[in-house]
Amino acid sequence: MFMRIDHVGIACHDLEEKIAFFERTFDLTVVARETNEEQGVKEAMLHIADGEGGGSYIQLLEPLGPDTPVGKFLAKRGEGVHHVAFGVPDVAEAMREIGGRGVRVLDAEPRHGTLGSSIAFLHPKDMGGVLTELVQAPDTGDAAP
Numbered sequence: 175m176f177m178r179i180d181h182v183g184i185a186c187h188d189l190e191e192k193i194a195f196f197e198r199t200f201d202l203t204v205v206a207r208e209t210n211e212e213q214g215v216k217e218a219m220l221h222i223a224d225g226e227g228g229g230s231y232i233q234l235l236e237p238l239g240p241d242t243p244v245g246k247f248l249a250k251r252g253e254g255v256h257h258v259a260f261g262v263p264d265v266a267e268a269m270r271e272i273g274g275r276g277v278r279v280l281d282a283e284p285r286h287g288t289l290g291s292s293i294a295f296l297h298p299k300d301m302g303g304v305l306t307e308l309v310q311a312p313d314t315g316d317a318a319p
């Protein structure tokens with residue numbers, strides 16, 4: 175079901191400062207930036223590698239406000255790994271299968287994710303304490319609107 179690790183999401187207070195750190199320390203390059211109002215974040219994707227089914231990235235996340243998922247996470251836990259995202263061939267199918275195995279799927283339907291992807295989240299309390307995201311790359315099927 176999981177094809178690869180699509181990205182690791184890292185919560186931060188200052189996106190520009192954290193991008194500069196990752197660029198100068200690891201020679202990574204920003205390949206996309208986006209403000210996602212629905213998810214309450216401003217984010218940047220830094221490319222790591224390409225593989226079968228799509229690339230893998232570090233995703234830096236700055237909250238748009240305190241009452242957002244990343245804003246609440248930062249207030250409670252401080253900066254650090256916010257979620258791990260797995261590439262799947264069909265996000266709707268993965269939601270159905272994983273949901274049928276007793277894991278809470280946080281989205282009723284796939285949502286718009288970065289780089290034109292379709293995404294859904296799994297509850298961290300059912301995933302060993304790790305907020306988990308399912309990602310369907312846009313070229314593997316129909317992306318969410």
Ligand code: MC0
Pocket residue numbers: 183210213215217233235243244246247250256257259280286287288293295297298299303304305307
């Ligand atoms: C919260 N908890 C986490 C967590 N966020 N545990 C691990 N990793 C996280 N990221 C834990 C809290 O510590 C708390 O545990 C419990 O979950 C409830 O948290 P809460 O602070 O009371 O907040 P809730 O319940 O209102 O919401 C938590 C939940 C929410 C995970 C359901 O944040 C959510 O729906 N997240 C999915 C959407 C999201 O994160 N979007 C931002 C990334 P205790 O033990 O203290 O009770 S958007 C993104 O990444 C897009 C752009 C993309 O990739 O394309």
